[in-house]
Amino acid sequence: MGQHVIKMPDLGEGIAEVEVVAWRVQPGDAIVEDQILADVMTDKATVEIPSPVHGTVVSLGGKVGESLAVGAELIRLEVEGAGNAKAAPPPADEPAEVPHGFVPEPPRVAEAAASVAEAAPVVAAPPRPARAPAPAPRAAGDKPLAAPAVRKRAWDLGIELQYVAGSGPAGRITHADLDAHVTGHRQGRAAAADGRYAELEGEEAVPVIGLRRKIAEKMQLAKRQIPHFTYVEEVDVTELEALRSQLNARYGEERGKITLLPLLMRAIVLAIRKFPDVNARYDDQANIVTRYQPVHMGIATQTDAGLMVPVVRHAEARDPWACAAEIARLADAARHGKAARDELSGSTITITSLGALGGIVSTPVINHPEVAIVGVNRIVDRPVIRNGSMVARKLMNLSSSFDHRVIDGMVAAEFIQAVRAYLEAPATLFVE
Known part of the structure; x- marks a missing residue:
């Protein structure tokens, strides 16, 4: 078995480098002649790169979004026969033979921390106190119960008591219920419960590659x-x-x-x-x-x-x-x-x-x-x-x-x- 290197072809029009926008194969895949290996983008259009031989993918020449010069290694295959290239050297992080007298370095901090964590006893977190149950919603047509002072304050604030949940005896509305209604605490908790107004977290980084990168460059120019x-x-x-x-x-x-x-x-x-x-x-x-x-x-x-x-x-x-x-x-x-x-x-x-x-x-x-x-x-x-x-x-x-x-x-x-x-x-x- 030998290795065959497919280099980035010259696509003409004075193009010196192209961008890899998609890999159609991955290391370990068996491929046949004329199978499409990758999509690359020039300043003009997307071009498909086919394989000239049968073989098995050993390595790819770059990541999606990277630019490769014309003549650079695009993909390396293992093929029958001698191939056209020497075997690639092992990756830098691949273990080599240990020389005589070599003293290994101490475990990494992360590995040591993991070992300590595994050995440490598990301590259960104290149970959280149970939250008071929320007042039941008022049935349609039920008259809200509230003291005259609470009613006057609600009138001054422009609040309809029909839509305020009461936490007092028999569902009576208190000044504290008005405060909660004004600040939206009760609405926020209720909305978060059903997800309609729940706060969202997280973000997503979207790489600008391929045609989108070309559009951005052209518009900027x-x-x-x-x-x-x-x-x-x-x-x-x-x-x-x-x-x-x-x-x-x-x-x-x-x-x-x-x-x-x-x-x-x-x-x-x-x-x-x-x-x-x-x-x-x-x-x-x-x-x-x-x-x-x-x-x-x-x-x-x-x-x-x-x-x-x-x-x-x-x-x-x-x-x-x-x-x-x-x-x-x-x-x-x-x-x-x-x-x-x-x-x-x-x-x-x-x-x-x-x-x-x-x-x-x-x-x-x-x-x-x-x-x-x-x-x-x-x-x-x-x-x-x-x-x-x-x-x-x-x-x-x-x-x-x-x-x-x-x-x-x-x-x-x-x-x-x-x-x-x-x-x-x-x-x-x-x-x-």
Whole structure:
């Protein structure tokens, strides 16, 4: 039998190290060729590492959350034949041979304390005095018993005696019962007994690893590097929603149903033609802004693992149905951890939306190194004055953030107004 070391492979794109986010095997497991050993995360995506050989796991190269350099030992296997590596040295805490004349050190303090504890006689704790039984609850309709002075004090304190437990003879309410009721001692003891208001103890430390760590790093970088400003505009989407319903009724079965998002993407594509500065990426190191002719639209997508931004490439060349199909495909891949690295990178502008939970206003964080992000808030029915009459309309806010180093406030406002004009006259989305 020999040992085979699997090293962290070079995943390309200049990646020097990756983070271990999950081990699929443990020491002692028998594995086969092509079995997945671990999930590692690059700056772009999660990658599965398969085994090139059969064998038994001897040791793992790190803990979940640790970063490993390309070429570092990922996992060590015991295999048939010579293998490709020498046997690993025994762990430092493994006992070695005792040399002649060696005098063992005295027992550790903890071990000695344990020995003393085992030898010590057990002394029973004195029994606690029994607590006085709580007064029985008053039956509905029973008149509370209390002296006139107690009743006057209860009136002054705003206390209804019906809800005060009495500890005196025949359940008579005393001044002490009023004191206990005011301070909540009796309520606290009763609530603690049934657990509704019991005090809780304990805490949990949750390591920030994997995708959550990448999200944290990306958000921190974006807020540190980019001077954000947010512009909010209200959009009347009544006609847009009516058109969307008509399109789905007519073409839904044949071409698939579309949501608001593909129509918004088209409006952004058309508006970018007039304001190309927003479809750009800013290189902080070189101080170069690169404007892009293609519109690679990032779609912020919530997954069980955290927020991902799959990219609809060449949105300018897709009609709303093609955009809808690509959004669905990418969202499914992202939520199942199957999105490729190139599907999660290269966006030039991003849309973020919380759907029905979108709130009224938000302040979205720009997807670094882009310079703009368009946020979608929920659609609500509101009264609007039109031609002197009050009518119900479907309104939606766009909350969009911009990089103030690149985009001036006037440009941002004009861009969003252009998007708004397309959405409020939705026929223009299909006119070139």
